Amino acid sequence: MSFLYVYERAAKIGVKDNCIVVESEKENLKRTLPIEGVENVIIFGEASLSSNCVKQFMERDINLTWLSSRGKFFGRLESTRNVNIYRQRRQFACGEDDEFCLALAKKIVVAKVKNQITILRRYQRNRTETSVINIVDTMARLLPIMERVNNKDELMGHEGIAARNYYQGLAALVEPGFAFSGRSRQPPRDPFNSLLSFAYTLLMYDMYTAAVNRGLNPYASFLHSIRKGHPALCSDLMEEWRAVLADSLALYVTSKGIIKLDHFDKPNHDGGVYLNSDASKAFIAEYEKKVRSRSHYLTYVDYSVSFRRAIEMQCQRLAKAVEEGDPDIYQPVVIR
Template sequence: MEVTIAVSFLYIYERAAKIWVKDNCVVVESEKEHLKRTLPIEGVESVIIFGEASLSSSCVKHFMERDINLTWLSSRGKFFGRLESTRNVNIHRQRRQFACGEDDKFCLALGKKIVTAKVKNQITILRRYQRNRMETSVAKSIDDMVKLLPGLERVDNKEVLMGIEGIAARNYYQGLSALVGPEFAFHSRNRQPPRDPFNSLLSFAYTLLMYDVYTAAVNRGLNPYASFLHSIRKGHPALCSDLMEEWRAVLADSLALYVTSKGIIKQDHFDAPNHDGGVYLNTEASKAYIAEYEKKVRGRSHYLTYVDYSVSFRRAIEMQCQCLAKAVEEGDPDAYHPVVIR
């Protein structure tokens, strides 16, 4: 039975799985293997389906009543759609969000905070992994990125801001590629589709992170498609791209480095290149990778500056969405405090 349960997140890989609710429990049945998995519905917050699975209308009703959202992805991680209740829709907050999105000063000030935090976190990740790879130097990449930080403080329009962010990203991925073992070597970031195993791991982790952020944003009454930093486009949750930036290196890039350095994911865990040239994890390896992602986001830290206690990374993402909601309602970008790791 290709099902993974991670605290409140239920991942379903079984292509012909049937899902229903009985006696306050979620039941997942594999017709192929003639197996059932049962878990209390009170412990389920989100269901992520890879590939095909069928749900009864009664099951969907139970999920909507309990505010359990459903996300459908292809077996390769491509997003198909999402089903969620409307109880968290806050039109008053969204109207403020739309207004702030039209305020160039608000968008620039918030964007500078987010991009600066992203670059600082990327620098920290390079420094951390450099310590364990003394035979490899990423000092130039780090130095070049550090030199960009003063410019981020002085920038006076979003186009220049994103230009500096792009330069920092090129330096960062150059450094990251030097830290990856030779069997996972890559030369640059590529996507849609990812054309080598390490880029495949990055893309998969970004997909998982995207929908963690999506859930947190929606639960805080924010519109996931109305952004401040990234350009809006049809069908793209651009606000989630904004909110992901400070977390990419912290949660996704470091995860890819970890699983490859520890041998959790190996070269033979990837299928042969797809017809479009894309490289993807096989099903069993995907399960292992998601399990490691869940361990990561459930880990606790003290990175939030506005609380004096540790929280899980998933909880921190939720609190950051609430922090952004406060900034939106007050019309004050300084009310948002991005995460900067140490």
């Protein structure tokens, strides 16, 4: 199954002869893609869809995610085929169970910090002039403390300390021109933060699709606080993957010169820094390569799967944990 990203200005999207057709007069573009095998269409910015296209997407269970050119979420178009109200009722009940939520939150946060440590160690090998050993040691000392906490507030407090150390380590390991002083969001105020935010946006809607396809409610979380309009479950599910798929990608594209400083527009009126259109397409292409690459990181199968397939399987694992009321069924991904 594949994802289709539409970034062309004023694109028109239709379906003809069993193919998705994307046209843009402004960019003198016309492309076709067989509709079979397309699972998700993500639109950035302005685009229009024919009524037949909408109908075909609904009939074929193809999700449509609509974002601004800067990655702001507008909404989704999806069929109700995967809605599982029985599973969602169990999900809501588990979300009110403090013991279930704490046990699951510990698993997710500990895995997240372990993965952050691994990424720092990996990139330290190529930065012999810089050391993040003290940062890694500080983060590692937090792990047993996190496993012993008695509530989510304590857990998130220690996670916050780990996060501050982690981003300090990232800042020391990025290419000199991309150095940053810490995480900034909404808007990102420097090029590296811009890449992180963009990668997190792409990852968020991978998670959203996987959660919905497994009959889970993307807004009902166990770790993050719920709030109107925010897919908090997707934020939960992203945590173990942020360093693995998003942070490592930002480090990779900057270290290899795929994304350069001149690929960013001047700061926006809100002070935000964003990739230009062509560089955004290049970044999306690298993201797709990343999520389609295969690994053996799932502990409950003895074969390799793509990262995107692993995300889907993790959602299914969470669904089983919810239905049986047993957080130990969920096994977060920890990279090596």
